[in-house]
Amino acid sequence: MAKYSGKVGYGPSSVETKPGVWEEVIVEREYVGDILRNTRRLQSGESVNDDLSVNNMISIVADPYANENFFAIRYVQWMGTLWKVTEVEVQSPRLLLRLGGKYNGPIPPATP
Numbered sequence: 001m002a003k004y005s006g007k008v009g010y011g012p013s014s015v016e017t018k019p020g021v022w023e024e025v026i027v028e029r030e031y032v033g034d035i036l037r038n039t040r041r042l043q044s045g046e047s048v049n050d051d052l053s054v055n056n057m058i059s060i061v062a063d064p065y066a067n068e069n070f071f072a073i074r075y076v077q078w079m080g081t082l083w084k085v086t087e088v089e090v091q092s093p094r095l096l097l098r099l100g101g102k103y104n105g106p107i108p109p110a111t112p
Contacts, residue, residue, distance in 0.1 A: 001034050002038065003032070004031075004032065004033045004035050004058050004059075005030070005031075006031065006078055007028045008028065008031050008060065008073055008076050008085075009026050009028050009075040009076075010027045010028075011026040011027055011074060012024035012106060013072065026105075031066070032060070033060035035056065035057075035059075036057040036096070039054065040054045053100055054099050055099070056078070057096055057097065057098050058099065059091075060097065061093060061094055067090070070090060070095055071088070075103035075105070076099060082107070084099065084100045084102070086100040
């Protein structure tokens with residue numbers, strides 16, 4: 001079984017950046033775990049190019065933050081790409097994350 005180590009993105013959540021000013025932010029946290037399934041598929045659609053999608057399943061060791069906010073998980077960083085999390089299954093003390101296509105939503109700003 002292959003090992004996983006990477007970032008998981010939660011959000012967006014509203015954070016007050018200045019008094020009376022709220023912004024939507026993504027929170028990233030580092031996790032370790034296992035890759036339970038590693039597959040890919042091409043979906044033929046109405047576009048010129050086929051859509052790449054994966055059916056991977058990653059099991060992460062959940063911390064209290066992950067257990068309380070599993071419903072807000074949006075993406076997983078794996079193999080240098082952000083992938084959408086399409087399903088989360090709670091199997092304490094782990095979370096099973098099913099991946100889909102590439103994630104193109106908001107991400108946190110890069111830190112220098």
